[in-house]
Amino acid sequence: MFKIVGKEALNETVVKMTVLAPAVAAKAQAGQFIILRPNEDSERIPLTVADYDRTAGTVTIIFQIVGETTMELNAKAQGEFLCDFVGPLGKPTELDGISRALVVGGGVGCAIALPVAKALHAAGCAVTAVTGFRSKDLVILQDEFKSISDRLFTVTDDGTYGEKGNVCMPLERLLQTEKFDHVFAIGPLVMMKFVVKTAKPFDLPCTVSMNPIMIDGTGMCGGCRLTVGGQTRFACVDGPDFDGYAVDFDEAMSRGAMYRTFEQAAREHACNLLQKEGK
Amino acid sequence: MPSMKPTKTPMPTLDAQQRRRSFDEVALGYTPELAAEEAARCLDCKNPKCVEGCPVNINIPAFIRALKNNDTNGAYSVISASSGLPAVCGRVCPQESQCESRCVRGIKGEPVSIGALERYAADSHAAANPKPPAKPTPSGYRVAVVGSGPASLSCAADLAKAGHGVTVFEALHQPGGVLVYGIPQFRLPKDIVKREIASLQALGVEIQTNSVIGKTYTVDDLFSMGYHAVFIGTGAGLPRFLGVPGEALKGVFSANEFLTRSNLMKAYQKDSHTPIMHARRVCVVGGGNVAMDAARTALRLGAEEVTVVYRRGEEELPARREEVHHAKEEGITFRFLTAPLAVLGYENTENPRDPQNGWVRALRCEQMTLGEPDASGRRSPVPLPDSAFEIETDAVIVAVGTGPNPLIRTTTGGIAFNRRGGIEIDEETGATTRAGVFAGGDTVSGAATVILAMGAGKKAARGICAYLKTL
Numbered sequence: 001m002f003k004i005v006g007k008e009a010l011n012e013t014v015v016k017m018t019v020l021a022p023a024v025a026a027k028a029q030a031g032q033f034i035i036l037r038p039n040e041d042s043e044r045i046p047l048t049v050a051d052y053d054r055t056a057g058t059v060t061i062i063f064q065i066v067g068e069t070t071m072e073l074n075a076k077a078q079g080e081f082l083c084d085f086v087g088p089l090g091k092p093t094e095l096d097g098i099s100r101a102l103v104v105g106g107g108v109g110c111a112i113a114l115p116v117a118k119a120l121h122a123a124g125c126a127v128t129a130v131t132g133f134r135s136k137d138l139v140i141l142q143d144e145f146k147s148i149s150d151r152l153f154t155v156t157d158d159g160t161y162g163e164k165g166n167v168c169m170p171l172e173r174l175l176q177t178e179k180f181d182h183v184f185a186i187g188p189l190v191m192m193k194f195v196v197k198t199a200k201p202f203d204l205p206c207t208v209s210m211n212p213i214m215i216d217g218t219g220m221c222g223g224c225r226l227t228v229g230g231q232t233r234f235a236c237v238d239g240p241d242f243d244g245y246a247v248d249f250d251e252a253m254s255r256g257a258m259y260r261t262f263e264q265a266a267r268e269h270a271c272n273l274l275q276k277e278g279k
Numbered sequence: 280m281p282s283m284k285p286t287k288t289p290m291p292t293l294d295a296q297q298r299r300r301s302f303d304e305v306a307l308g309y310t311p312e313l314a315a316e317e318a319a320r321c322l323d324c325k326n327p328k329c330v331e332g333c334p335v336n337i338n339i340p341a342f343i344r345a346l347k348n349n350d351t352n353g354a355y356s357v358i359s360a361s362s363g364l365p366a367v368c369g370r371v372c373p374q375e376s377q378c379e380s381r382c383v384r385g386i387k388g389e390p391v392s393i394g395a396l397e398r399y400a401a402d403s404h405a406a407a408n409p410k411p412p413a414k415p416t417p418s419g420y421r422v423a424v425v426g427s428g429p430a431s432l433s434c435a436a437d438l439a440k441a442g443h444g445v446t447v448f449e450a451l452h453q454p455g456g457v458l459v460y461g462i463p464q465f466r467l468p469k470d471i472v473k474r475e476i477a478s479l480q481a482l483g484v485e486i487q488t489n490s491v492i493g494k495t496y497t498v499d500d501l502f503s504m505g506y507h508a509v510f511i512g513t514g515a516g517l518p519r520f521l522g523v524p525g526e527a528l529k530g531v532f533s534a535n536e537f538l539t540r541s542n543l544m545k546a547y548q549k550d551s552h553t554p555i556m557h558a559r560r561v562c563v564v565g566g567g568n569v570a571m572d573a574a575r576t577a578l579r580l581g582a583e584e585v586t587v588v589y590r591r592g593e594e595e596l597p598a599r600r601e602e603v604h605h606a607k608e609e610g611i612t613f614r615f616l617t618a619p620l621a622v623l624g625y626e627n628t629e630n631p632r633d634p635q636n637g638w639v640r641a642l643r644c645e646q647m648t649l650g651e652p653d654a655s656g657r658r659s660p661v662p663l664p665d666s667a668f669e670i671e672t673d674a675v676i677v678a679v680g681t682g683p684n685p686l687i688r689t690t691t692g693g694i695a696f697n698r699r700g701g702i703e704i705d706e707e708t709g710a711t712t713r714a715g716v717f718a719g720g721d722t723v724s725g726a727a728t729v730i731l732a733m734g735a736g737k738k739a740a741r742g743i744c745a746y747l748k749t750l
Contacts, residue, residue, distance in 0.1 A: 023495050037452060043544070043552045044452070068552060084452040086489035215544070215553075218450050218491055219684055220516035221536035227527055232520060237686070251527050254637035258529045262554035 002036075002085040005058060007078040010140040013065050014108050015074055016050070022057030024049075024087045030119035031093030031209070031241055034059060035217040037084040038072040045069045046214045046236070048112040049088060059087070062111030062140075068266035071274065089217045090240045093184075093207070095123055102180045103149070104130045104167050104195050106187020110141050112209055113186040114148075121148040128174060129153070132167035132191070136160035167191065168198045175202045182207065185244060189253045196244035206244035210235045212256060227251055282319035285388025290395050295608040299578050302464045302547055305605055306370070306398075311349070314399045318346040320384060321391045328381035329393060335734040337361045339378060339393055346396060351403035358397060363433030363737060366405065366471045367458060368730050369398030371568075373599045377730070405474060411481035418442040420747045423506040425492045425687070428456020429729045430720025431512030432479060433736030434743075438510075439482040441744050446506070447479075448490040453543060456514055458729070460543040461535075463572050465579070466602075469542075493686035498716065507750060508715045508743045511702060512736060515721035517682045521564065525622030526677070530556060530639030534565065534573040534678035541576050558674035560584040562642045564619050565678030566591065567726075571602035573676045574611050585611045586670060590618040590647050590660040616647040618660060620667060622675050641669040683722045691716075701725055709739030710746070717743055 006018030024034060033048045051060035065074045076082065093116050101120045105113030110131045121127050129149040133139045135158045145152045153170040154162035163170065167187075174180070175198070185195035186209040199206045212224040212235050219237035226233050229246035233239065291307040292298075298305050309317065321343040329339045338357050345353035358365045374380075374394040382390030420443045424431045427449040435445045453459055455472045480486065492498065492513070501509050518533035520526050537555070540546040546555035561577040563570050566589035578585045587606070589596060592615050596603060607613070623641045627633035646666035649658035683700045693713035695703040702711055702718040709717040719735030721727055 023490070027495065041545075041552055084489050086450070086452070086491060087494065089491070089494060215536060215539055216451060218494075218516075218686065220518065221539050222518045222520065222533040223536045225520075225527065232526070248527075251637075255527065255529060258556075259554040266552065266554075 001081040001083065003081055004076055004078050006060070007076075010062065011138050013138070014062060014111070014140055015065065016060060016062045016111075017073070018058050018060045019082060019085055020057060021059050021085050021087075024059050024085065025052045025054050025057045028052040028059055028088040029092035030095070030115040032088035032090045033217075033240060034061065034085060034087030035089060035214065036061075036073070036082055036086070038069065038076055038082055040083050042072055042083065043069045044084075044215055044217070046089070046211070046217055048115075048209070048240075050111045050115055051118075059085075062108065064108040067263050068270040071267070071270045075274065086217070089236060091238070093119065093241050095119055095125070098125050098182045100126045100128075100180045101182050101184065102128050102130070102171070102174060103184045104132075104171055104186070106132045106167055106191035107134070107138065108140075109187030109191070109209075110145070113184065114141055114144055116184050116186070117145065118148045126150050128180070130155070130167050130170050130174070132156070132187070133161070134158065166194075168194050171195060172198050175199060180204060183244075185209075189249055189256065192244065193249040196247075196249075200245060207241050208244040208247060209240050210242055210247065210252065211240065212252060213258065281322050282316065284320060285384075287389045287392045288313050288317040288320075288395075290392070292605075295605075295610070298465070299609040300581070302579055304468050305465050306601075308402055309395055309399045314346060314396060315349075317392050317396060318343050321347075322383065324383060328383060329378040329391075332378040332381035333361075334377065334728075334730050335361045335737065337378075337397075342400060343391070343393075343396060346400060351400050352407070352409070354400035355404035358400060362730070363436050363733050364429060364475060364729065365397055365401035367429070367467060367475070368733070369394050369396075369401055370467055371462060371599075371728075372730050373728065375600045411478060412440070414483050415440060415442040417444060418747070420444065420507045420750070421446070421505060422508045422510065422743060422747075423448060423501040423504075424510045424512060425498075426450075426456060426512040426514055426722070427454035427476075427486065428458060428512060428514050428720065428732065430514070430722075430732035430736040430739075431456070431510065432475060433733040434510045434512060434719065434740045435484045435736075436479055436482060437737055437740035438743060439479070439484045441740070443744070443747065444483070446485045446487060448492050448496070449486065449488045450491040451543065452488050454486050454488060456512075460539045461569065461572070463538065463542055463576050464547075465575070466572065491686070493690040498687070498691040502715070507747060508717065510709075510736075510739055510743065511687055511711070511716065511718040511722055512720045512732070513684055513687055513722045514732075515681045515683045515726040517684045518677070519680045519682065520677055521619055521679060523619055523621045525624055525639075528622050528624040528639050529637050530558065530674040531622055532556070532674065532676050534563070534569045534676050535681065537573055537676050538569070538576065541580070547576070547580060555580065556674055557581050558672075560672045561674045561676060562586050562588050562670055562672045563676045563678055564588045564642075565680070566596040566598055567678065567680070568598050568602055569681075570678035571598045571606050573678050575602075575606055575609060577674070577676065578609055578611060584672075586672070587611060587613045588617045588619060588642065588644060588670070589613065589615055591657065592616055592649060595649075595657050614644075614670070616649070616660070617644045618647050618662065619644050619675075623669065639673055639675055641671045642675055643667060643669050681726045683725065687722070699725055705742070707738075708742030708745065709735060710742055715746065717746075
């Protein structure tokens with residue numbers, strides 16, 4: 001059982017949760033993830049390590065309440081316990097040899113981009129961050145990004161905060177006018193697909209963070225498989241970072257939608273249950 | 280007087296039509312009367328051939344002798360002197376190629392149903408609610424056991440009985456390894472696995488789930504944490520795919536994924552929080568026990584058509600005969616001498632939003648014929664030219680074998696591995712090339728059986744006990 005020692009809503013649908021998990025905290029690195037189960041009969045879900053404190057023995061996750069299991073997770077209060085919490089899984093992000101990085105985060109993907117940006121900054125790298133959200137209500141982590149990047153550009157689809165548009169706009173401008181060593185893109189699949197497309201003519205490495213459906217997270221089932229450069233790779237052990245130019249995003253988007261019907265029914269059921277409990 | 284009945288006392292079994300949609304255990308077990316009837320068929324040979332056929336040399340005539348005297352506890356004691364998991368092995372061992380294949384009764388008729396009798400002895404013993412054995416005096420030594428499948432459970436039990444402090448580290452959230460994620464409920468009820476785990480804990484073994492050795496802790500960490508020796512029993516959980524086009528289509532699963540969803544995550548239950556595809560038509564590629572388990576699980580999830588596609592002939596099927604027999608009774612179709620070429624999917628070029636796009640539509644196959652024997656001794660399948668055809672299907676489950684997970688290999692120094700990625704060990708002691716590190720089971724041999732894993736665990740426990748004495 002893993003104790004929740006901190007919980008904070010970052011906006012209406014995004015929650016930051018800190019969990020006491022000393023063994024995971026001792027080893028966690030930027031780019032890695034954990035798998036958790038809120039309750040005894042819960043599904044296993046992967047969530048990226050947003051932050052960790054090796055001294056306190058805690059791991060912080062930032063998640064969007066989007067389906068049944070994240071609803072179960074959000075139903076837990078500070079002081080309560082998660083049934084299972086395992087990690088750190090996946091390969092840490094490779095940060096060596098980068099001096100000028102462009103980190104692009106979309107939506108709750110910014111929570112995953114943040115530890116990467118933070119680690120780059122700590123390694124002495126110049127970090128330019130671009131964050132994008134649908135609207136002002138969904139904007140998160142601005143202060144955190146400001147404190148670890150040299151410059152921060154924020155866009156919203158509807159223009160209610162920052163520049164109006166999507167992340168590819170400031171990205172294109174920056175790539176055209178300045179020199180960078182590496183682009184990191186983390187966010188919805190369609191966003192990463194277009195960031196990669198935008199970056200391609202500029203001939204610099206582009207790393208994406210993939211988030212397929214996972215079950216065990218240790219390489220035993222292949223459920224998280226992706227096609228990268230024509231080869232099959234497991235996101236849980238070979239990733240979650242991959243060369244953006246080589247990833248088959250369309251296939252990943254298709255596979256990610258496999259259980260939509262089940263997920264919808266589960267979400268409605270969970271909603272109803274929570275409403276009943278509320279009454 | 281031994282019974283000279285030439286045929287086995289039949290095992291009571293759930294009716295095939297009934298059981299094909301249920302996860303209840305199919306084989307119901309002998310009653311005391313049936314057990315007595317079958318035990319009477321054993322001739323108590325002076326030179327028992329059956330014992331040689333058992334990978335852990337259980338004293339079979341002795342346990343059957345006890346059953347003839349209605350002494351189920353005595354029978355259980357004999358079995359458990361050599362086997363750590365009698366209730367499991369009685370159910371899942373391929374007796375037809377082990378003990379029962381050597382039984383002299385099998386020369387003129389059917390062998391004694393040794394497996395069924397072992398199961399009877401184990402189940403009766405458990406039903407009598409035996410007192411847990413007294414915990415031995417602690418030796419002061421601590422051993423870390425990595426993985427919690429049959430090899431590790433057996434190793435841990437013997438180490439604990441010798442007085443050593445044992446901690447089992449399991450990557451998943453529930454211990455049991457293949458016993459829990461691989462073998463379905465209808466073949467091995469999970470209550471039995473829970474019972475084995477509980478008795479392990481009663482011996483003082485500590486089980487730490489959510490611990491991935493190689494990630495959460497490394498083997499080096501385990502020694503720093505104060506363990507004097509480490510046993511690696513991480514199994515062979517890495518799934519092999521076919522390498523044919525279309526394997527990334529929606530509806531293609533490794534058997535590991537399909538079975539883990541159903542068995543470990545209980546996705547077969549109606550109110551499960553973990554999804555699983557309830558496909559109407561399923562093709563399972565492969566011919567081993569895993570393929571049978573996947574096929575019979577798909578059927579129980581509601582499939583109308585389940586086809587096992589195997590590239591060799593029926594004679595070459597590696598699966599346990601009882602599984603093949605039960606699968607056929609349940610209405611599963613077998614297509615022998617058939618090999619997959621590609622998985623075909625729906626592609627509506629006129630409507631990119633067609634919800635069927637990206638889902639499996641068919642399995643393209645070709646006919647095979649059997650040629651010369653290959654390195655394994657089995658006749659190798661040779662494609663017949665121009666024999667390609669399609670099997671229309673909604674899902675394809677790939678059950679063509681598994682290999683050792685590379686996590687330990689890529690994070691632990693000093694251990695030698697063979698070409699296939701299996702850990703190299705001293706056959707006598709289970710010792711790896713690194714001092715204090717031992718290994719056994721599928722992580723050494725590649726995917727094999729529960730009883731071989733269990734035997735390897737016991738052997739390594741002896742090796743570890745001897746090693747600890749040298750410290």
